[in-house]
Amino acid sequence: MTVTLGHVAVVGLGLIGCSWVKALRQAGCTTAVSGFDRNLDSMQQAQQLGIIDSYSEQLAEVVADADFIIVSVPIKAVRSVLEEIAPSLKHNAILTDVGSVKGSVASDVAAVLGAQFGRFVLGHPIAGSERSGVAAADADLYRRHKVIITPQPHTDTDALQQVVAAWQVAGAEVEQMDVVHHDEVLAATSHLPHLLSYNLVDTLASRHENKEIFHYAAGGFRDFTRIAASSPVMWRDIFSANREQILAVLDMFQQDLTQLRQHIEADDVTQVMGVLTRAKAARDHFSKILARRAYVEPMKTATISYLASAGRALSGQFRVPGDKSISHRSIMLGSLANGVTEVSGFLEGEDSLATLQAFRDMGVVIEGPHRGRVTIHGVGMHGLQPPPGSLYLGNSGTSMRLLAGLMAGQKFNVEMTGDESLSKRPMGRVADPLALMGANVDTADSGRPPVRIRGGSALRGIHYDLPMASAQVKSCLLLAGLYAEGETSVTEPAPTRDHTERMLKGFGYDVQVDGSTATVKGGGELTACDIDVPADISSAAFFMVAASIMPGSDITLEHVGINPTRIGVINILKAMGGNIELLNEREVGGEPVADIRIRSAQLKGIHIPEDQVPLAIDEFPSLFVAAACADGETVLTGAEELRVKESDRIQAMVDGLVTLGVDAKGTDDGAVIQGMGGDGQFGGGDIVTYHDHRIAMSFAVASLRTAEPIRILDCANVATSFPNFVELANGCGMHIEVVEEGATA
Numbered sequence: 211m212t213v214t215l216g217h218v219a220v221v222g223l224g225l226i227g228c229s230w231v232k233a234l235r236q237a238g239c240t241t242a243v244s245g246f247d248r249n250l251d252s253m254q255q256a257q258q259l260g261i262i263d264s265y266s267e268q269l270a271e272v273v274a275d276a277d278f279i280i281v282s283v284p285i286k287a288v289r290s291v292l293e294e295i296a297p298s299l300k301h302n303a304i305l306t307d308v309g310s311v312k313g314s315v316a317s318d319v320a321a322v323l324g325a326q327f328g329r330f331v332l333g334h335p336i337a338g339s340e341r342s343g344v345a346a347a348d349a350d351l352y353r354r355h356k357v358i359i360t361p362q363p364h365t366d367t368d369a370l371q372q373v374v375a376a377w378q379v380a381g382a383e384v385e386q387m388d389v390v391h392h393d394e395v396l397a398a399t400s401h402l403p404h405l406l407s408y409n410l411v412d413t414l415a416s417r418h419e420n421k422e423i424f425h426y427a428a429g430g431f432r433d434f435t436r437i438a439a440s441s442p443v444m445w446r447d448i449f450s451a452n453r454e455q456i457l458a459v460l461d462m463f464q465q466d467l468t469q470l471r472q473h474i475e476a477d478d479v480t481q482v483m484g485v486l487t488r489a490k491a492a493r494d495h496f497s498k499i500l501a502r503r504a505y506v507e508p509m510k511t512a513t514i515s516y517l518a519s520a521g522r523a524l525s526g527q528f529r530v531p532g533d534k535s536i537s538h539r540s541i542m543l544g545s546l547a548n549g550v551t552e553v554s555g556f557l558e559g560e561d562s563l564a565t566l567q568a569f570r571d572m573g574v575v576i577e578g579p580h581r582g583r584v585t586i587h588g589v590g591m592h593g594l595q596p597p598p599g600s601l602y603l604g605n606s607g608t609s610m611r612l613l614a615g616l617m618a619g620q621k622f623n624v625e626m627t628g629d630e631s632l633s634k635r636p637m638g639r640v641a642d643p644l645a646l647m648g649a650n651v652d653t654a655d656s657g658r659p660p661v662r663i664r665g666g667s668a669l670r671g672i673h674y675d676l677p678m679a680s681a682q683v684k685s686c687l688l689l690a691g692l693y694a695e696g697e698t699s700v701t702e703p704a705p706t707r708d709h710t711e712r713m714l715k716g717f718g719y720d721v722q723v724d725g726s727t728a729t730v731k732g733g734g735e736l737t738a739c740d741i742d743v744p745a746d747i748s749s750a751a752f753f754m755v756a757a758s759i760m761p762g763s764d765i766t767l768e769h770v771g772i773n774p775t776r777i778g779v780i781n782i783l784k785a786m787g788g789n790i791e792l793l794n795e796r797e798v799g800g801e802p803v804a805d806i807r808i809r810s811a812q813l814k815g816i817h818i819p820e821d822q823v824p825l826a827i828d829e830f831p832s833l834f835v836a837a838a839c840a841d842g843e844t845v846l847t848g849a850e851e852l853r854v855k856e857s858d859r860i861q862a863m864v865d866g867l868v869t870l871g872v873d874a875k876g877t878d879d880g881a882v883i884q885g886m887g888g889d890g891q892f893g894g895g896d897i898v899t900y901h902d903h904r905i906a907m908s909f910a911v912a913s914l915r916t917a918e919p920i921r922i923l924d925c926a927n928v929a930t931s932f933p934n935f936v937e938l939a940n941g942c943g944m945h946i947e948v949v950e951e952g953a954t955a
């Protein structure tokens with residue numbers, strides 16, 4: 211990027227201004243740099259260090275020839291600087307500042323240079339440190355840091371563009387914001403923390419034996435008070451210039467602090483835990499943002515791809531993570547129960563964590579997860595509170611559809627949003643029957659999220675014949691039925707997973723199941739219980755297919771849920787000739803589990819029985835890989851639901867297999883795949899996953915039998931259902947390298 215700024219003048223030779231100028235000089239954007247500071251030493255030092263070429267004790271002289279003027283002085287000094295330089299400004303000179311408060315600088319500019327003066331661009335770099343002065347100047351200070359520019363309606367476009375470019379040259383990520391909004395946001399994120407930090411140090415240092423505090427208060431004190439070493443003059447000015455906004459957040463903080471004090475006084479440890487766990491979750495999320503692992507506009511998450519190459523025969527005995535469907539439901543029912551529910555084996559994947567966060571947002575105190583343990587302090591059927599904003603459910607269809615049912619029964623309004631993939635998935639299938647029950651549910655165009663539910667509707671029980679075999683829709687209606695007048699019954703066209711029915715019973719709620727119809731009566735209560743979440747058969751499926759297709763393999767997967775509504779993958783693999791044994795079958799907390807031993811076998815193509823489709827609905831991506839390794843043709847029909855999952859899974863799998871040299875064709879409701887047979891190998895290539903976790907993992911499994919490396923793109927979402935997939939896969943014989951590309955702004 212070539213940026214020509216001409217003669218640059220910097221007024222105020224502190225860390226902020228000097229660092230920027232240093233970066234500009236290094237990039238060759240300046241023809242000359244002059245500097246001014248009230249302090250002669252600083253000017254001399256800046257010249258010696260080559261940050262400025264010239265200085266003068268007369269401010270007017272420093273700016274007289276300048277094309278680009280950086281005002282980098284404490285906020286309250288801006289006005290007098292402007293008054294002093296106004297008469298000497300070159301026609302068309304561009305001015306900008308670096309202050310933490312924009313409203314007061316905007317008024318100073320208007321008062322001194324005129325309300326329509328368009329050459330002053332208000333800016334604020336979110337960087338800096340408690341270090342200060344010329345000597346600390348660092349040309350890299352702004353690299354990958356945000357700079358907020360707050361243009362006004364009368365700001366000249368060319369001046370704005372130059373200032374943006376000058377920041378970009380220094381490596382900054384420039385964002386634009388409205389002046390008032392900036393001051394509100396900064397009051398909360400920067401000004402209040404500084405105020406508290408200064409205040410705490412002052413309180414402790416003045417009331418206690420100083421030596422004791424500074425001697426023993428190592429960790430917490432040091433971390434919390436680092437920023438109290440910042441410049442007092444600068445912060446005095448900020449607290450004064452942004453007074454109103456700071457007072458507003460300070461009041462909010464004081465209220466919350468008073469409440470926390472009350473909880474501690476009353477020894478209400480649950481409420482105290484609520485504050486701590488919510489704060490920890492928020493802080494952990496923030497750490498992810500800093501590491502660019504969380505998606506936050508306008509930052510993109512780091513892109514993760516897998517480079518997968520041929521593996522060896524699989525061996526080992528291990529446990530895959532907890533069942534996603536059961537994990538979601540444990541949070542939902544635990545939150546609405548009376549009493550404390552203890553969950554073990556909880557899936558710490560992004561999907562189930564999205565459900566957990568949603569309930570935290572609605573005021574439920576949830577401890578953990580920590581190594582799969584979660585403690586939920588249930589609030590009872592009517593104890594949820596309105597969330598502070600929309601419920602963001604990430605990639606998780608289950609969260610959104612099941613929550614839609616529960617939210618329909620609340621007194622408050624809720625909006626539910628999701629990521630790009632979830633935002634394309636059909637929600638009319640839950641919104642329509644909920645409306646029949648009397649709920650007030652709105653979706654965006656053609657039934658897509660966001661889903662908005664108005665609270666306070668009186669729900670009435672209905673009978674509903676499900677138009678498709680969907681456990682999510684069934685569960686949504688049963689959960690709404692808990693809040694409805696009378697009976698709600700749902701009849702499904704084919705059996706689907708029945709975890710909701712089982713878990714409701716586990717929480718002491720009466721559910722009648724009669725053939726394909728499940729019925730609940732509204733108005734009951736849930737009683738807390740302990741839940742042992744089995745390993746997820748949907749995650750186990752990748753290893754079942756992997757061991758089946760890789761000659762010489764012999765693995766055992768521990769404690770896998772084998773609920774009869776979930777074992778389609780076992781039935782289908784067995785029908786294809788798979789060597790699968792269920793060992794140590796037992797029941798835990800109302801769900802059957804077993805250890806599953808899989809040995810390699812030459813599979814053969816089959817026409818997959820349609821009654822198995824709902825029982826293996828999430829396992830088809832990996833079953834497509836099994837089919838590609840089989841002898842002969844595999845035909846799938848009756849599986850149109852695959853087209854509305856996280857991606858169109860028929861298309862994504864067929865395209866990927868074709869890329870790897872397999873003869874595969876998609877049909878409206880399934881696919882036809884010609885198996886490569888025993889000696890067949892996949893070719894290499896790039897796989898488009900459409901950010902779908904199951905597509906990514908399925909092609910990783912395929913790589914066991916690849917002749918050339920397979921590059922699998924966009925695999926970050928594997929963390930939605932199977933966070934330690936690569937670790938387990940590589941541990942038992944696969945060969946997957948994770949390639950992470952830096953996030954882009």
Ligand SMILES: O=C(O)C1=C[C@@H](OP(=O)(O)O)[C@@H](O)[C@H](O)C1
Pocket residue numbers: 534535536608679680681682683685707827828851
């Ligand atoms: O109820 C559940 O937990 C799920 C039901 C299925 O969705 P559908 O109900 O849309 O088939 C499945 O695909 C999803 O992964 C989880």
Ligand SMILES: C=C(OP(=O)(O)O)C(=O)O
Pocket residue numbers: 561605606607608609828855856904931
């Ligand atoms: C379809 C899936 O999940 P969901 O519908 O919850 O996004 C899945 O995990 O394969």
